Amino acid sequence: MSPRETDRSERIVDTLVDAFSDLMAADPAAFRTKFRKMAADPFAFYRGSACLFYADVAEREDPWADERTGRIWIQGDLHAENFGTYMDGDGRLIFDVNDFDEAYIGHFTWDVTRFAASLALLCWRKAIPDDDITELVGRYARAYLDQVRAFTDVDDDRSFSLRLDTCDGPVQEALLRAKLSTRVALLDSITETEGFDRILRDGPGVRRLDDGERERVCEAFERYLDTIPESKRDSGVTYAIKDVAGKSGFGIGSAGLPAYTVLVEGYNQALDNDVVLTMKQGNVAAPSRVVPESEVAAVFHHHGHRTVLSQRALQAHADRHLGWTDLDDVGFVVSEISPYESDLDWSELTEPDEIGPVVEYLGRATAKVHCVADSDADDSIVDFQTEEAITDVVGGREDEFVGWVTDFAHSYAAQVREDHARFVDAFRDGRIPGVTST
Numbered sequence: 001m002s003p004r005e006t007d008r009s010e011r012i013v014d015t016l017v018d019a020f021s022d023l024m025a026a027d028p029a030a031f032r033t034k035f036r037k038m039a040a041d042p043f044a045f046y047r048g049s050a051c052l053f054y055a056d057v058a059e060r061e062d063p064w065a066d067e068r069t070g071r072i073w074i075q076g077d078l079h080a081e082n083f084g085t086y087m088d089g090d091g092r093l094i095f096d097v098n099d100f101d102e103a104y105i106g107h108f109t110w111d112v113t114r115f116a117a118s119l120a121l122l123c124w125r126k127a128i129p130d131d132d133i134t135e136l137v138g139r140y141a142r143a144y145l146d147q148v149r150a151f152t153d154v155d156d157d158r159s160f161s162l163r164l165d166t167c168d169g170p171v172q173e174a175l176l177r178a179k180l181s182t183r184v185a186l187l188d189s190i191t192e193t194e195g196f197d198r199i200l201r202d203g204p205g206v207r208r209l210d211d212g213e214r215e216r217v218c219e220a221f222e223r224y225l226d227t228i229p230e231s232k233r234d235s236g237v238t239y240a241i242k243d244v245a246g247k248s249g250f251g252i253g254s255a256g257l258p259a260y261t262v263l264v265e266g267y268n269q270a271l272d273n274d275v276v277l278t279m280k281q282g283n284v285a286a287p288s289r290v291v292p293e294s295e296v297a298a299v300f301h302h303h304g305h306r307t308v309l310s311q312r313a314l315q316a317h318a319d320r321h322l323g324w325t326d327l328d329d330v331g332f333v334v335s336e337i338s339p340y341e342s343d344l345d346w347s348e349l350t351e352p353d354e355i356g357p358v359v360e361y362l363g364r365a366t367a368k369v370h371c372v373a374d375s376d377a378d379d380s381i382v383d384f385q386t387e388e389a390i391t392d393v394v395g396g397r398e399d400e401f402v403g404w405v406t407d408f409a410h411s412y413a414a415q416v417r418e419d420h421a422r423f424v425d426a427f428r429d430g431r432i433p434g435v436t437s438t
Helices: 003-026 028-038 041-048 050-057 108-125 128-153 170-177 184-189 212-223 303-314 352-373 386-394 396-428
Strands: 072-074 085-089 093-097 104-106 191-194 195-201 241-247 259-265 275-281 323-327 330-336
Touching: 003 050, 003 259, 003 396, 028 396, 041 050, 041 108, 041 128, 041 386, 041 396, 050 108, 072 108, 072 352, 072 386, 085 170, 093 352, 093 396, 108 128, 108 352, 108 396, 128 212, 128 352, 128 386, 128 396, 170 352, 184 191, 184 241, 184 275, 191 396, 195 259, 212 241, 212 259, 212 323, 212 330, 303 330, 330 386, 330 396, 352 386, 352 396
Parallel strands: none
Antiparallel strands: 072 104, 085 093, 191 195, 241 259, 259 275, 275 330, 323 330
């Protein structure tokens, strides 16, 4: 291994350990599982290593970041598989960004370029030629800019969304599949009836609590109720706890994070209206590791609070049950486990002409989360119109911006493919402390 390769391998290991050492110490088995999933291919590695992406981009010159565009609300881990369907707080099925665990304040380009590199990796996995990747990344970036400009011409950013009546193709199909889902089917998969009520179903990843832990979780849940906005809070019998259990087995990004499942009474006492909530420990947002502004961090009580405020800022009409709490002095996020959440299925999208219209929708969805944020967020952090700031910095230089994003997508995707091989070798050789292979 050359000195350059050795240095890069050490950077990968050091960055991962710095980001995850506490969680690895708490649950090394969960991180062995996470790292084995990341070892599957370069795209999986990229999904699980946002901390490395930010360590790298923080050292690169960003000609599009100024005092405004360098400090907007961002999703923080934008990649091709972080889009899907959900039911918004007003009861409409929406296709949008659907993961906010890493949301923070940062450069708008960090979201755009992180997605663009993920698209290049996804297309490489499908053996799509570089020229086609260039065109697809360009379609995404131009759709993003077009939607940002559109937001400068409307008064209500929140009125735009990708719905059944505003999209077609695979995105519309995802919404139609979500429409067929039912709360009863979800409840039957997670719960079972015992006597005349529901309880959580035992199964893989479900852990029963002792009396002391259960009491602490229930007390934390009571504190969470105070964080639901008054306009979204239900009344009557709602929120009465029926059952609670520990939960493990989350995806690549949430390995090692303690979590609980809480079954509560719905808006009436009928069993088919029960609601299942997840209460998951908030994690350090990857962008926060490279954002030096202490006044941003000072706004948040803890990582659960940060996640919720960020999601409410980025997602118009967010989940009615979204809120935060603390357990043993650690912040947690509370949200509904919804039957209407479904990720975009990339497996059947194999040709560039199939992928092109989809990435245009994703570009518009990215613009939406950036531009809607300033209408429902803490204006002490982002006290300007995001769409105006981005238009001012990119206006008249659209081709240059698209070229810059495309060059990044190709170069960083190539870097990730090399990094993936280095990561696999380091993991197999036992060079990642705390998760030695057994």
